[in-house]
Amino acid sequence: MKKxxxxxxxxxxxxxxxxxxxxxxxxxxxxxxxxxxxxxxKKNLVLLFPDGEFKPIDYKDDEGIVLExxxxxxxxxxxxxxxxxxxxxTPIVILIGMDTEGTIINVIPLEQQETNNIGxxxxxxxxxxxxxxxxxxxxxxxxxxxxxxxxxxxxxxxxKAQEAFRKVK
Amino acid sequence: xKDLYKGLIKENPVFCLYLGLxxxxxxxxxxxxxxxxxxxxxxxxxLSNAIISLIRDITPDEIRIPVYIxxxxxxxxxIELLIHAYVPSLFDALGAFLSLIVVNCIILGRAEAxxxxxxxxxxxLDGLVMGLGYSFALLILSSVREFLSTACITLYNxxxxxQVIFQIGFPSLSKYGISLFSSSTGAFLTFACFAAFFARIxxxxxxxx
Numbered sequence: 001m002k003k004x005x006x007x008x009x010x011x012x013x014x015x016x017x018x019x020x021x022x023x024x025x026x027x028x029x030x031x032x033x034x035x036x037x038x039x040x041x042k043k044n045l046v047l048l049f050p051d052g053e054f055k056p057i058d059y060k061d062d063e064g065i066v067l068e069x070x071x072x073x074x075x076x077x078x079x080x081x082x083x084x085x086x087x088x089x090t091p092i093v094i095l096i097g098m099d100t101e102g103t104i105i106n107v108i109p110l111e112q113q114e115t116n117n118i119g120x121x122x123x124x125x126x127x128x129x130x131x132x133x134x135x136x137x138x139x140x141x142x143x144x145x146x147x148x149x150x151x152x153x154x155x156x157x158x159x160k161a162q163e164a165f166r167k168v169k
Numbered sequence: 170x171k172d173l174y175k176g177l178i179k180e181n182p183v184f185c186l187y188l189g190l191x192x193x194x195x196x197x198x199x200x201x202x203x204x205x206x207x208x209x210x211x212x213x214x215x216l217s218n219a220i221i222s223l224i225r226d227i228t229p230d231e232i233r234i235p236v237y238i239x240x241x242x243x244x245x246x247x248i249e250l251l252i253h254a255y256v257p258s259l260f261d262a263l264g265a266f267l268s269l270i271v272v273n274c275i276i277l278g279r280a281e282a283x284x285x286x287x288x289x290x291x292x293x294l295d296g297l298v299m300g301l302g303y304s305f306a307l308l309i310l311s312s313v314r315e316f317l318s319t320a321c322i323t324l325y326n327x328x329x330x331x332q333v334i335f336q337i338g339f340p341s342l343s344k345y346g347i348s349l350f351s352s353s354t355g356a357f358l359t360f361a362c363f364a365a366f367f368a369r370i371x372x373x374x375x376x377x378x
Contacts, residue, residue: 003229006229007229007231007232010227010228010229010232010236011232011235011236011239014236014239014240015239018239018240018242018243021243021247022243022246022247022250025246025247025250025251026250028254029250029251029253029254032254032255033250033253033254036254036257
């Protein structure tokens with residue numbers, strides 16, 4: 001009996017020590033590993049959340065529209081999405097920032113080659129505020145008449161981002 | 170010195186004792202990987218031998234294998250986290266094999282055969298010698314394989330993957346490289362040749378006596 005007690009205690013002590021050491025090393029290295037993961041995207045992410053702490057989340061959607069998802073500590077989420085608009089050779093790439101309820105805070109275009117003065121109107125600041133900012137998680141984005149292809153691409157990307165939000169929340 | 174000769178040539182863990190072959194064959198594709206893996210295994214060997222030798226008197230005999238495994242896996246996890254944070258290029262190159270150091274036979278084998286019966290300093294030396302033997306084996310295997318498959322041997326700075334430290338060979342002939350040697354078939358072939366060579370060296374030393 002005493003022998004078994006000694007065995008159990010020894011193994012328990014060793015395991016606790018091991019866990020403590022691992023927890024300590026992890027607390028030191030985790031922020032550095034996180035920084036490496038978001039380093040490529042960081043300068044764009046701070047445009048949406050200037051003081052945010054970003055953590056990448058694994059998410060794949062079936063059509064490949066949502067490229068990356070980042071959780072911003074206590075502030076919300078950022079979705080990097082892509083979709084073909086009117087220009088068939090350059091897909092649109094945008095960053096969508098949402099707060100913790102899923103309401104869109106801002107949309108930042110990273111790449112777009114849509115038709116000047118028609119599709120490109122979707123990316124002008126006053127139009128972004130009118131069409132996308134403030135839309136809650138249940139509302140669809142608005143469109144610009146006369147710029148159907150581009151507007152549809154934007155609506156699709158925002159819908160997919162809202163779907164992703166529901167899944168990762 | 171005699172121990173070093175033993176660890177490198179006479180009882181080389183890879184070519185004579187045939188331990189740790191899985192990671193050897195998979196990671197000897199380039200000397201960057203070989204160097205990185207060799208250093209990690211040596212560090213884990215030294216530390217695990219030291220710790221197991223330190224606790225050899227208080228470890229109950231019935232549970233010594235689980236205890237060794239907890240010690241070794243904690244060490245490997247710590248090293249994995251540190252490499253993930255500070256040398257990400259090495260982490261991507263080694264991939265799963267960093268975690269597989271835990272089950273590398275050399276480490277458990279030396280713990281069972283040496284560290285549990287000897288004092289701390291000899292155990293540390295044994296770990297160092299066996300680790301050097303493993304690294305030496307990996308390095309010569311990967312030099313041959315890299316040279317035959319890309320016509321030159323290139324060492325990159327692990328902290329800045331674009332910086333080349335040295336490059337020996339004929340970069341212009343790289344299209345004549347035999348790509349067989351960067352696959353597992355080539356690994357087995359090269360390994361077999363080296364193992365035969367080492368067996369020959371050791372046999373002739375025996376004959377001399």
